[in-house]
Every structure is written in structure tokens, then in C-alpha cells.
Amino acid sequence: MDILQAIILAIVEGITEYLPVSSTGHMIIVSSFFGIAQEEFTKLFTIVIQLGTILSVVVLYFKRFFQSVDFYLKLLVAFIPAVVLGLLLSDVIDSLLENPLTVAISLVIGGVILLRVDHWFADSEEKEITYLTALKIGFFQCLAMIPGVSRSGASIVGGMSQKLSRTVAAEFSFFLAVPTMLGATLKKSYDFYKLGYTLTGEQINLLIIGNVVGFLVALLAIKTFIGYLSKHGFKMFGYYRIVVGLAILAIHYFVHPLIII
Template identity: 75%
Template sequence: MNYFEAVILAIIEGLTEFLPVSSTGHMIIASSFMGIATEPFVKLFTIAIQLGAILSVLVLYFKRFFKSVNFYLKLIVAFIPAAVFGLLLSKKIDELLESPLAVGISLFVGGIILLFVDKWFNKPTIHEEENVSYLTALKIGFFQCIAMIPGVSRSGATIVGGMSQKLSRKVAAEFSFFLAVPTMFAATAKKLYDFYKEGHTITSEQTNLLIIGNVVAFIVALLAIKSFIGYLNKNGFRIFGWYRIIVGLAIIILLLTGHKLQII
């Protein structure tokens, strides 16, 4: 991986982390086009730079993280399912991270679901985060587990999960952002542990790539979050659904016609 590839992946991460289109899926496809998808450091990079994007949540919602102890307890409860399933299925998840076909199928199926989400869950009763119960937080946490399949979208799964529990689009989206903080910190720590356990080391140049990637992802995500919340409140999910369907179909067709989605 070179610096140009690192910046491109970081921009993709910052733009897509909080959209229901799957940041991981987009980075898998982009790294496949670049011919670097199977490199161990690239797998670490695509997880680790999500921290940069997640830190934008801490900056934009700084006061919310000092509001009450219940806020943190809800996030812990919602995080537990992903922590358990992540540990149990880590090897299978790593295998799927190399599969553009899995991404294509997930994007397509998820796109169809997003076309109807606004009609299915159009009568929210929870308009403030304070009214989210612990049980509701746990249910949203189980939705997050679905996003372990590349291409599903962590934010998409948790936002839809929140809306299914009567949260408004805005509250569901914001709770998804908050839940990303412990989830991505844990995912990065686990990925670093596995990276070293497998006998790899991080060079000084790779350290620089990680720093640059996180900084770029952070800046881009800052701009993306507010835009997404505003658009979502006014227009809903349909455009994201159509986008996923088109991209997913394109990936599936390319693969079925013999393309490797990899540039050597």
C-alpha cells in the first residue's frame, strides 16, 4: 500500500462510515481494484482508520458523552452482542473480508430493504435518546451483528434496527453513531492483537499510513455526518437503497462475467 492508496481508502471511509451503504464493503471493492485487498496490513488499515471517522462523533456530539451514566450503560448493553459474536466469528469474518461477491450480494439485498424502510417504520414514538430503554438498546445491538457481513453496513443495520423499535430517523441515526464508538475501538484493538499474533509487525512507514488514513477519515467524516442527518430527516432512505442496488448489481455482474475486481 502506498500513500495515494491510503488517502483514497480514507476518503471512502470518511464518506461512507455513517451512510447506510457499507464503508467496509466500499473499501474492500476499492482495495480489490487496487490489487491490495489480501495484504494483511490492508485488512488492518481498513478497520483501524474507522477510528478516525468515529472520533468525529466525539467532536460533533461532545456534550452528549458527558450527559449521564445511563448514556454509557445503554451503549455498553448495545455493544455486548457484537462483542460476543465478533469473538466467536472472527475467522469467518476475515474470510468474508476478502470476498467482493459477498459485498455485492449484501449491497443488493440491503438496497431492496432500504427502499421500503420508510414505509415500514413510519410511526416513531421515541424522539429523544433519553427515552431509549436498555432492552431497546440490546435489540439494536443484535441488529449491529448483522453488519459483520461485509456490505451490510453497520450504520444501516443499527439505524433500521432503531427504527424498528420506534425510534425516529434522527434518534436512530444518532444512536448508531454513538454505538460506533465502543464498537470500532474494540474492533481495532482486536484487529491489532490478531495482526501481531499472526507474526506481523507495523513498520514506521505503515505507522505513517495509519496516521494519515485516520486524519483524512476524521476530516471527511466531520463533513459527512451533518450532511447525512439533514438529508435523512428530509428525504429518507430511498436514494441509498437505489445506490446500493445499482452498485451491488454491477459488482455481481462483473464477477459473474469473469472479472476479478483486481488490478495487478
Template identity: 65%
Template sequence: MNLIHVIILAIIEGITEFLPVSSTGHMIIASSVMGIAADPFVKLFTIAIQLGAILSVVFLYWRRFLQSVNFYLKLFIAFIPAAVFGVLFSKKIDALLESALTVGITLFVGGIILLFVDKWFNKPMIKEEKEISNLTAFKIGFFQCLAMIPGTSRSAATIVGGMAQKLNRTAAAEFSFFLAVPTMFAATAKKLYDFHKEGHVFTGEEIKLLAIGNIIAFIVAMLAIKTFITFLERRGFQIFGWYRIVIGAVIIGLILSGHQLQTI
């Protein structure tokens, strides 16, 4: 893995982490195309640079993170389902991360869902995070578990989950951003622990690449968040749905025609 790979993957992470298009799916495909996906450090890198992206949420919404203890309680409650499922099915999740075909299928199916989500949930009652109850937060947390299937998109799953619980687009998107903080922090910490447990030791070069990747992801993610919220309020989800369908269809088509996009 070289600096060019780092820059490309970090930009992809920053753009896609909070959009309903699957950052993990995009990085799996990108690293596979670049021929570096089988490297254990690359697999760690694609998870670890999510930390830079989620720190952009804390930076942009810092006032929300200082407002009340109840805010953190709701995030913790929403985080519980993913934490439990992550521990119980970690090996199966890791196996799915090896499959570009899984990414293609879930991108395609998720795209179809996004085409209709604005029509399905068009009578929102909750406009701000403070109106979200603990029970509603818990229900949204179960939707987040769907994102353990690569290509689903954590952002898409939690936003759709929020809208299903009568949150409007903006409130659902922002709660998805907030929930990313404990979720992605835990995922990064676990990946770093597993990397160390397997006997890997970071080289000075790898530490530098991780630092550069996180900084780039942080900057790009800030721009992406601001743009996404504005776009979402005006246009909704259909364009993201069509994007997912096209990308998913291309990936499936390439694999079925014999192209090697598998990450193993």
C-alpha cells in the same frame, strides 16, 4: 500500499462509515480494484482507519458523551451482542471479508430493504436518545450483528434496527453513531492485537500511513455526518437504497462475467 492508496481509502471510509452503504464493502472493492487487497497491512488499515472516523462522532457530539452514566450503560448493553458474536464467529467473519461477491449480494439486498424502510416504520415514538430504554438498546445491538456480513453496513443495520424499535430517523441515526464508538474501537483493538500476534511489526512508513489515513477519515467523516443527518431528515433512505442496488448489481455482474474482484 502508497500514499495515494491511503488517501483514496481514507476518503471512502470517512464518507461511507456513517452512511447506510457499507464502508467495509466499499473499501474491500476499492482495495481489490487497486490490486492491494491481499496485503495483510491493507486488511489491517481498512479496519484501523475506522478509529479516525468514530472519533469524529466524539468530537461532534462531545456534550452527549458527558451527559450521564446511563448513556454509557445503554451503549454497553447495545454493544454486548456484537461483542459476543464477534468472538464466537471471528474466523467465519474474516473469511467473508475475502469475498467481493458477498459484498455485492448484501449491498443489493440491503438496498431493496432501504427502499421500503420509511414506509414500514412510519410511526416513531422515540425522538431522542434519552428516551431509549436499556431493553431497546439491547435489541438494536442484535441488529448490529448483521453488519458482520460485509456489505450489510453497520450504520444501515443499526438505523433500521432503531426504527424497528420506534425511533425516528434522526434518533436512530444518532444512536447508530454513538454505538459505533465502542464497536469500532473494539474492532480496531482486536485487529491490531491479531496483527501483532501473527508476528507482524509496524514499520515507520506503515505508522505514518495509518496516522495520515486516520486524520483524513476523521475530517471527511465530520462532513459526512452533518450532511447525512440533514439529508435524512428531509429525504429519507430511498436514494441510499437505489445506490446500493446499482453498486451491488454492478459488482455481481462483473464477477459473474469473469472479472476478478475477489480479494484473495
């Protein structure tokens, strides 16, 4: 991986992490086009630069992270399903992360769902998030273990299914991203070193650059997304996912086969 590839991947991560379009899916596709998707450092990079995007949420919602102990307990409850299923299905998830076709199919299916979400949950309204609601959102988030599903999309839809408004569901999804992505980063870093790899000075610099770029881009993406979502809903994201998914399938079958393991 060179510095230009690192910056491009970080921009993609910053834009897509909190949008319902699947950041992991986009990272897999972009790194596959670069021909670096199977490199162990690339797999580490795409996870570790999420620390920058985590920081963007903390900065934008700084006061909300000091509101009450109850807030953290609800995040913990919502985080538990991802921990359990993530550990149980670790090998399966890693194999899916190398398959662009899984991403393409998930993008299309998720896009069709997003076209209907606003209609399905039209009567959703803002209310207090209970512990049971938090747990249910946590299980919805686990659907994002399938690349292309979108962590934010799954958790937002999960919140709306529990009668939360789009804005409240989206903000809780942002908060839930903090422990989820921090946990994923720690696990991936452990796996990287467990395999016997060590970071070079150049790779450390790429991780720093990636986190800085991801942080700055995510700040703008979150502000823009919340404003757009509250006014217009999910349809645009649904159409985008379908177009991108079909384009990936067309490229794979008619232009150039993408790397499939």
C-alpha cells in the same frame, strides 16, 4: 499500499462509515481493485483508520458524551452482542471479508430493504431509548458482520423498528460506533501482532494519514447525512446500494473476476 491508495481508502471510509451503504463493503471493493485486499497491512489499515471516524463523532457530539452514566450503560448493553458474536464467529467473518461477491449480494438485498424502510416504520417517533431497546439495536448491528450489510444501516433500522425516529436512531448508531469500532481496532491490532507482523515507519505514516483524512471527511459526511435523512429518508441510499451491487456483479462476471477466496 502507497500513499495515494491510503488517501483514497480513507476518503471512502470517511464518507461511508456513517451512511447505510456499508463502509466495509466499499473498502473491500476498492482494495480489491487496487490488488491489495489480501495484504495483512491492508486489513489492519481498513480497521485502524476507523479511529479517525470515531473521533469525528466525539467532536460533533461532545456534550452528549458527558450527559449521564445511563448513556454509557446503554451503549455498553448495545455493544455486548457484537463482542460475543464477534469472538465466536471471528474466523467466519475474516473469510467473508475477502469475498467481494458477498459484498455485492449484501448491497443489493440491503438496498431493496432500504427502499421500504420508510414505509414500514412510517409511524416511528422520538422517544427515550430503554435498555431493552439498546440491546435489540445491538443485535441488529451484528448483521453488519456480513460484509456489505452496513453497520450504521442495520443499527438505524433496528432503532426504527423500536419506534425511534430516523434522527434519534441515526444518532444512537453514531454513538454505538465508538465502542464498536474501538473494540474492532484493538482486536485487529492484536491479531496483526499475534501473526508476527510489525509496523514499519512508512506503514505508521500511512495509518496517521488515513486517520486524519478519515476524520475530516467523516465530519462532513455526518452533518450532511443527518440533514438529508431527516428530510428525505432512505430511498436514495437504497437505489445507490442496488446499483453498486449490480455493477460489482456485472464486473465480476462479464469484465474481470474479482479476487475470491
